[in-house]
Amino acid sequence: MRKIAVLDCFMEPKHRRQVTETAEKLGFSVDYFTEDKVPADLAGDYEILYGMPEPKDLKELRNLKWFCTPAAGVDIYMGEDIFPSPQVLLSNSSGAYGITIAEHIIMVLLMLLRRMPEFQQIVRERRWVRSMPIRSICGSTITVVGTGDIGTTFARRAKAFGPAAIRGVRRSKKAADACFDSIHTTDELDALLPDTDILLLALPSTASTAGILSRQRIALLPPQALVVNVGRGTAVDQDALMEALNSGAIAGAALDVMVPEPLPPEHPLWETRNLLLTPHISGNMSLPITCDIDVDLFCRDLAHYAAGEPLEQLVNRNLGY
Amino acid sequence: MRKIAVLDCFMEPKHRRQVTETAEKLGFSVDYFTEDKVPADLAGDYEILYGMPEPKDLKELRNLKWFCTPAAGVDIYMGEDIFPSPQVLLSNSSGAYGITIAEHIIMVLLMLLRRMPEFQQIVRERRWVRSMPIRSICGSTITVVGTGDIGTTFARRAKAFGPAAIRGVRRSKKAADACFDSIHTTDELDALLPDTDILLLALPSTASTAGILSRQRIALLPPQALVVNVGRGTAVDQDALMEALNSGAIAGAALDVMVPEPLPPEHPLWETRNLLLTPHISGNMSLPITCDIDVDLFCRDLAHYAAGEPLEQLVNRNLGY
Numbered sequence: 235m236r237k238i239a240v241l242d243c244f245m246e247p248k249h250r251r252q253v254t255e256t257a258e259k260l261g262f263s264v265d266y267f268t269e270d271k272v273p274a275d276l277a278g279d280y281e282i283l284y285g286m287p288e289p290k291d292l293k294e295l296r297n298l299k300w301f302c303t304p305a306a307g308v309d310i311y312m313g314e315d316i317f318p319s320p321q322v323l324l325s326n327s328s329g330a331y332g333i334t335i336a337e338h339i340i341m342v343l344l345m346l347l348r349r350m351p352e353f354q355q356i357v358r359e360r361r362w363v364r365s366m367p368i369r370s371i372c373g374s375t376i377t378v379v380g381t382g383d384i385g386t387t388f389a390r391r392a393k394a395f396g397p398a399a400i401r402g403v404r405r406s407k408k409a410a411d412a413c414f415d416s417i418h419t420t421d422e423l424d425a426l427l428p429d430t431d432i433l434l435l436a437l438p439s440t441a442s443t444a445g446i447l448s449r450q451r452i453a454l455l456p457p458q459a460l461v462v463n464v465g466r467g468t469a470v471d472q473d474a475l476m477e478a479l480n481s482g483a484i485a486g487a488a489l490d491v492m493v494p495e496p497l498p499p500e501h502p503l504w505e506t507r508n509l510l511l512t513p514h515i516s517g518n519m520s521l522p523i524t525c526d527i528d529v530d531l532f533c534r535d536l537a538h539y540a541a542g543e544p545l546e547q548l549v550n551r552n553l554g555y
Numbered sequence: 556m557r558k559i560a561v562l563d564c565f566m567e568p569k570h571r572r573q574v575t576e577t578a579e580k581l582g583f584s585v586d587y588f589t590e591d592k593v594p595a596d597l598a599g600d601y602e603i604l605y606g607m608p609e610p611k612d613l614k615e616l617r618n619l620k621w622f623c624t625p626a627a628g629v630d631i632y633m634g635e636d637i638f639p640s641p642q643v644l645l646s647n648s649s650g651a652y653g654i655t656i657a658e659h660i661i662m663v664l665l666m667l668l669r670r671m672p673e674f675q676q677i678v679r680e681r682r683w684v685r686s687m688p689i690r691s692i693c694g695s696t697i698t699v700v701g702t703g704d705i706g707t708t709f710a711r712r713a714k715a716f717g718p719a720a721i722r723g724v725r726r727s728k729k730a731a732d733a734c735f736d737s738i739h740t741t742d743e744l745d746a747l748l749p750d751t752d753i754l755l756l757a758l759p760s761t762a763s764t765a766g767i768l769s770r771q772r773i774a775l776l777p778p779q780a781l782v783v784n785v786g787r788g789t790a791v792d793q794d795a796l797m798e799a800l801n802s803g804a805i806a807g808a809a810l811d812v813m814v815p816e817p818l819p820p821e822h823p824l825w826e827t828r829n830l831l832l833t834p835h836i837s838g839n840m841s842l843p844i845t846c847d848i849d850v851d852l853f854c855r856d857l858a859h860y861a862a863g864e865p866l867e868q869l870v871n872r873n874l875g876y
Contacts, residue, residue, distance in 0.1 A: 333693050337716065341665035344658055350666075353833055354675070360825055362817035362834045368841045372654050394715035395658065496683035504681050512674055513683045520689045 241285025332387030338516035439466035440554030562606025653708030659837035761875030
């Protein structure tokens with residue numbers, strides 16, 4: 235029987251049942267491993283791998299035809315020769331993270347706009363201060379760089395708060411969700427920055443997104459600008475952002491991703507002014523619905539794979555997502 | 556000329572211009588005072604008062620016909636004999652606070668669901684912990700007690716996050732906004748509590764809302780329940796809520812209103828488990844759009860008043876809002 239290996243770092247019993255039942259109907263058997271690699275003596279057994287292995291361990295799976303990662307970002311799997319053969323299909327689980335990351339973004343945005351960290355400090359000191367001026371999503375001009383699952387799921391929620399405009403920025407001029415008031419290409423980004431109140435970066439880590447929020451672009455942002463990054467830390471010139479925050483050139487930022495991760499205790503990011511740091515928690519597997527959708531996506535593509543159809547979640551190795 | 560006194564605690568120059576121009580067109584002149592009372596020697600001059608005076612100071616305004624408060628809650632002005640005459644019209648500014656309070660509610664809800672205070676503590680300690688289980692608005696069953704401006708503005712935003720259901724609870728069975736999946740009367744509340752994931756109290760302080768979240772009703776909530784109160788502290792049996800939080804009988808709460816306010820430093824609420832306290836900041840005048848709408852509402856009712864029409868913002872003294 236054709237075999238699937240699952241490196242199970244997140245599944246509940248119902249998820250294993252769903253994968254096993256789907257696989258058996260399609261003529262596959264499934265083995266689950268709680269380690270992050272397939273044992274060496276079984277490495278030749280598997281046609282399909284679903285899990286988050288170390289990139290260096292993929293090569294051993296000499297009969298691998300399809301590797302699906304439960305993550306959305308595939309940057310660590312983009313090396314030319316980490317796979318046993320260049321024909322191995324690579325798919326991701328983009329689509330599973332929009333809900334959880336969008337909620338993270340709305341939360342940190344409201345915390346920055348409403349000065350919640352300052353009010354929390356006041357409460358820790360058991361003081362009663364009410365009168366600090368705050369801001370709203372309502373009436374704000376939002377620029378969303380990256381209009382994939384995460385950017386779109388965020389924009390749909392943000393829309394309900396009455397922003398002045400939500401502008402989507404993407405690689406090419408393609409139709410996007412109706413929640414965007416306008417869609418722009420990356421070469422128009424500079425023109426959008428001076429009147430941006432809220433800048434969201436929701437990008438995969440690729441050659442063309444690295445450093446996209448450059449020092450020059452940070453300098454184009456107005457003093458009230460808030461920057462949120464939930465994609466990959468490489469998208470931002472982190473030194474320039476720290477300087478802009480410490481000098482008050484922009485109003486605030488929330489970084490869930492940074493360079494490096496984990497952030498070492500002596501790093502200056504920890505002490506940057508008006509910065510809400512989180513340890514890459516916006517989009518991991520800690521929300522049950524993320525896991526549910528992730529398993530659904532894999533099972534759907536398993537049916538496509540068995541039928542010889544194209545995978546819906548296939549990664550375009552030229553684009554990097 | 557007929558005269559208006561404004562006790563100005565929040566206005567920008569544009570707001571004063573708007574009030575003055577509206578008044579002059581309607582045949583009124585306006586005096587602005589930055590104190591919270593009209594000077595005694597002028598107290599007989601004013602037909603209209605717009606501001607937040609101490610209730611005890613109202614009686615001096617012996618020719619007062621209409622008193623408009625820029626606040627939404629009028630509980631402090633419900634005394635039978637605080638006005639110079641029982642004919643004085645009382646209006647409030649309900650409608651100005653929905654946007655700011657709804658954003659506060661979404662923020663504290665997401666912070667509780669996503670364990671943000673714990674992650675903030677981890678960040679303060681410069682640690683890197685990612686794996687705590689979190690929850691979502693998506694799929695949650697929400698019960699909104701009070702379907703006025705605040706409850707409705709919240710529900711419209713919450714709807715965009717994909718909750719399982721948003722049930723509105725109000726005094727009488729009247730049509731409510733379409734964002735509510737169902738509308739119930741207060742006598743049905745007990746039946747709604749056992750499957751409530753999120754309970755929002757957005758109520759004025761009246762005889763019929765005092766203690767509405769009683770010890771008996773808190774006991775009907777399931778262990779995953781989160782309680783948010785943004786109306787008045789009197790709506791909640793605070794001792795019973797503290798016990799439920801400290802024992803883990805419910806999962807968390809966010810209180811922006813409490814008894815007493817300001818909360819004294821020795822009060823046990825400060826140290827209650829899984830409680831996100833804020834010093835009554837959800838709906839004050841610290842958001843510019845709140846002030847803009849507030850002034851709009853007053854100017855609109857000033858036109859009604861001048862034309863001898865009913866005030867849109869008139870308080871029903873029997874209901875207390």
